[in-house]
Amino acid sequence: xxxxxxxxxxxxxxxIVQANEGKHQEQSINSAQVPAAVQQAAKTEAKxxxxxxxxxxxxxxxxxxxxxxxxxGIAINPTGKVLNRHDEAKEQKGKRSKY
Numbered sequence: 001x002x003x004x005x006x007x008x009x010x011x012x013x014x015x016i017v018q019a020n021e022g023k024h025q026e027q028s029i030n031s032a033q034v035p036a037a038v039q040q041a042a043k044t045e046a047k048x049x050x051x052x053x054x055x056x057x058x059x060x061x062x063x064x065x066x067x068x069x070x071x072x073g074i075a076i077n078p079t080g081k082v083l084n085r086h087d088e089a090k091e092q093k094g095k096r097s098k099y
Contacts (some may be wrong), residue, residue, distance in 0.1 A: 026055040026062070034061055037080030045074050045082055064088055 034094065042051060052071065054085040060083065063074045070080035070090050071088035 026057050029054050029056050029061075035078055035080075038063075038076045038078065041076050041080040041082055044075055044077075045085070 012067040031051075031054055033056070034042075034097065038061045042061075042065075046063065046065045046067075049067045049072075051063050052066050053064045055073075057075070059078060061076050061078070063076065065072050065074065073086050073088045073091060075083040075086070077083055
């Protein structure tokens with residue numbers, strides 16, 4: 001009985017870890033795949049900076065802009081609400097250090 005419980009707990013933990021890693025799966029997309037509300041929010045938030053690429057992360061979108069030579073990610077939900085801004089270099093570094 002103890003073995004079954006331990007195995008079940010291990011599988012549950014592995015499933016949670018895998019689900020959490022999957023939340024940060026980014027998929028490159030083109031602007032035609034981005035809802036108008038998201039594009040408008042990104043344009044407003046970018047304040048004239050160029051959008052260099054679009055990514056989709058789960059149900060949310062990310063506009064990556066070039067802001068004074070730095071890539072900045074702007075996470076936006078499907079309705080156009082800006083969720084956060086972050087330094088893409090730090091995000092990329094974090095991804096590389098995981099492996």
